[in-house]
Amino acid sequence: MFSAVASVLSGIGHRVIDSLWRFGASIRFFFYVLIYSGESFRRLHLTIREIYFTGVLSLIIILVSAFFVGMVLALQGYNTLQRYGSSEAIGVLVALSLVRELGPVVTALLFAGRAGTAITAEIGLMRATEQLSAMEMMAVSPVARVVAPRFWAGVFSMPLLAALFSMVGVLGGYLVAVPLIGVDAGAFWSQMQASVDFREDIVNGVIKSVVFGVACTMIALFEGFDAPPTAEGVSRATTRTVVNSSLAVLGLDFVMTSFMIVA
Amino acid sequence: MERTTIDLWVGVFVAAGAAALFGLALKVGNFNSATLGETYSVTGAFENVGSLKPRAPVKSAGVVVGRVDNIKFDPESYEALVTVKVDKRYPFPKDTFANIYTAGLLGEQYIGLEAGGDDKMLQDGDKFSKTQDAVVLEKMIGQFLYSKASESGDDKSNDIKEAE
Amino acid sequence: MSDNIVEIDNLSFGYKTRLLHKGINMQFPRGKVVAIMGGSGSGKTTLLRLIGGQLKPSGGEVRVAGQVVHKQDRKGLQKLRRKMGMLFQQGALFTDLSVYENVAFPIREHTDLPESMIRDLVMMKLNAVGLRGARDLKATELSGGMARRVALARAVALDPAIIMYDEPFAGLDPISMAVICNLIRKLNDALGATSIIVTHDVQEVFAFADYVYFVADGVVAAEGAPEDLRKSELPFVHQFVHGEVDGPVPFHYRAPDYRQDILRSANV
Known part of the structure; x- marks a missing residue:
């Protein structure tokens, strides 16, 4: 009985120490990348190539998702706002939700799924081979x-x-x-611009997305670089990239939002 | 992939991204109204600024003519010192009246300027001679309730007398 | 300066409880092809990494061209590595680049040569391994043997003084194997380089190596020219050279007595 409790506790301890160690290692890796960044600017084509793979290839999923998210926001917003007779405020609602939260956050989540996993798998396989x-x-x-060109490409x-x-x-x-609901176009834009x-x-939205860019790219790179050189190791690292990036994005979003609202 | 193709696509991506940023700033946000040209600053003392914030609009006749620059507390007069920046294109007379208004019943607060009749114009660093504080809704409601309560209190004592 | 370009002096590596190497001494003379042999898991590849400075020894030292590898700073290590070329087990070609770009990679990274000169160099190296015609293929489109040859061309792109081979024959068909053997010897003599081959393919290596080291249990178990080793009566060498199933290297991994093991599992 006692030994069972002890083994559970030591299991928890092991995991905590392990994740703390990984966290420290990733911070060290981050500074390492910054120190070695000179070349990614001196030989800009390396970075441009990675912008193509992280940025351009993520465009389709980002644009399509954005279009649907915007439409859903307008439908839901109208549904609520028209009860208070202020359906012109729909533009404000859509724009504020997107610019402040959904734009940076959903982009970062999609980025982690699309570009982050690709980065992790690629670097993990480069290590394995x-x-x-x-x-x-x-x-x-x-x-x-x-690593450094991919990092700057992601941040950019x-x-x-x-x-x-x-x-x-x-x-x-x-x-x-x-066109669909029939809100006045002038009111839509002017209310939006006023608020x-x-x-x-x-x-603030741009600041958030830069921070998310650093976090997501860094996590993807670290997991790839640190992946055990086996098929299983790489696949686990890819999963960890998505999980850790998503948690990091949502956590950082809360922290940054609370600072931005207080300030 | 050929390097020139990659360069082209990245170019398109960066241009589109930059255009989106500008679009957000100009079409969605209030960037154009947020940037004033040359300004002059004028200070006003208020006993209560309510929830007025820096960067709140300064309006005259409903048109934005400037923005609140900063709000400080003056420990000597126990008043709030509000500095506003007004666009140089709009000179105001020395005896201009500065009010703190609320947009709608619960909206954000802004400063309204009512031009006076003085010949001299406000210069950079001047003070508003006449100001009016923010209307604090809680105070108004409190006063209203208080007066109501005292009225109904009188009514009740009458009722009791009648019952006897 | 001694005539040995690489010297391994009383080298040990591993963790305190489990040392992989326990005091290894080796010399690699200039211009020779030297093989390091040993069973799987005897730490042969680790030796190459120690020479290349990718790992730090727990004791002893490796000297390359008279300089202690693990005491070099980053710049010094880079300088030493410029003298080395390494062929990795699976080739380790850059999968996102073409054959041409793979061979051009070290040249581009370390020199500012004009494109026409790079092209000449790459063509020369590809021609030496017989794959000039494959220059536009992607690295992923090559067979194992071809990938190994391209990797070899890349390893010698900057005319290194030391060429290291990590299991160059693993998983190749007999023809490709013969091609690689031939290339190793030819390139070594043409470049005047020193080759260090880590392998366990006895017959191929014995055919062309100048000197052979046997590594077992973390020490050099035997060394000598191939013809001497073939005649060796040392039990381990005999077992290895002739590929016998049982001998000093037991068939069974350390295990408790078979009979007891079975009886115990029956009781459970």
């Missing part, structure tokens, strides 16, 4: 050549994707609200 070791033996740092792509998400979402909302503040809403 000794491509990273080979690079090291050729006196080329894999962090500088492989995320705010652009989030902005596109918000913009396309607003257009989707407009299509439902104005969406450039500094407090749009800039």
Whole structure:
């Protein structure tokens, strides 16, 4: 009985120590990447290539999701707002939800699923097939050549994707609200412009998406770099990328939102 | 994939992303009204600013002419010092009246300027000579309830007398 | 300066409780092809990583061109690695690049040569391994033997002084194997390099190596020229060279007595 409790407790302890260790290792990895970042700017085509793989290839899923999210927001918003006779405020509702929260957050979640897993799997396989070791033996740092360009590409792509998400979402909302429901187009835009503040809403949204970009890309890279060099190891690392990125995005979102609202 | 194709697609992506950011700033947000041209700042003292915040609009005749720059507490007069920045294109007379209004019943608060008749105009760093505080809704409701309660209290004592 | 380009001096590696290497001494003279042999799991590949500075020894040292590998800073290590080329077990070609770009990779990374010169160099190296015609293929479209040859061309792209081979014959058909054997010897002599081959394929290596080390239980169990080893009466070498099932290296992994083991499981 006692030994069973002890083994459960030591199991918990082991997991806590393990995850703390991994957290510390990922922070160290982060600084390592920053130190080795020079090359990703000196040889910009390396980074541009990765922007293609992380940013451009994520476009379709981001744009389609944004369009539907915007339309659903408008439908739901109208359903509630018309009870209070303020259905023109639909534009405000759609725009604020998108710019402040849904744009950055949903983009980051989709990014983790689309680009993050691809990054983890690619780097995990490069490690498993000794491509990273080979690079090291050729006196080329894999962090500088492989990791850093992907990191900066992710950090750069995320705010652009989030902005596109918000913009396309607003257009989707407009299509439902104005032609479909019949809200006045002028009221839709003017109310929106009156309540969406450039500094407090749009800039804060961009700040959020940059932070999410750092977090998601970093997690994907670390998991890939750290993956055990087996098929099972890589597949687990990919799963961890999605789970950890999603949790990180939602947690960071809460922390940042609370600071932004207080400030 | 050919490098030029990648470059092209990345170019398209970056341009679209930048366009979306500008679109958000100009079409969705109030970026164009948030940026004033050259401004001059004027300070006003209020006993109560309610929930007025920095960057709240300053309106005259319903048109935005400036923004609240900062709000400070003056420990000597125990008043709030509100500095507003007004667009240089709109000069106001020295005796302009600064009020704190509420948009709608529960909306956000803003400063309304009512032009006076003075010949001299407000200069950078001047003070509003006449201000009016924010209407605090709780106070109004409190006063209203208090007066109602005292009225009905009188009625009740009458009722009791009649019953006897 | 001694005539040995790589020297391994009383090297040990592993964790306190379980040492993989317990005091290994080896010398690799310039211009020779030296093989390191041993059973699976005897730490042969680890030796290559220790030479390349990817791992740090727990004791002793590895000297490359007279310099202690694990005492180098990042720059020094990079300099030493520029002298080395390594062929990995599965080739380790960059899967997102073509054959041409794979071979050009080290040249692009370490030199500022114009594109026309890079092209000449790459063509030369690809021609040496007989795959000039495959330059536009993707790395993923190659067979195992071809991938190994491209990786070899990449390993020698910058004319290294030391070429290391990690199991170059594993999983190849006899023809590809003969091709690789031939290439190792030819490239070694053409470049005046030193080759270090880690393998357990006795017959192939004995045919062309100059010197052979046997590693077992973390130490050098035997060493010598191939013809001497073939005649060796050391039980381990004899078992290995002739591929016998049982001998000093037992068939069974350490286990309790078979009879007792079975009786115990019957009682459970």
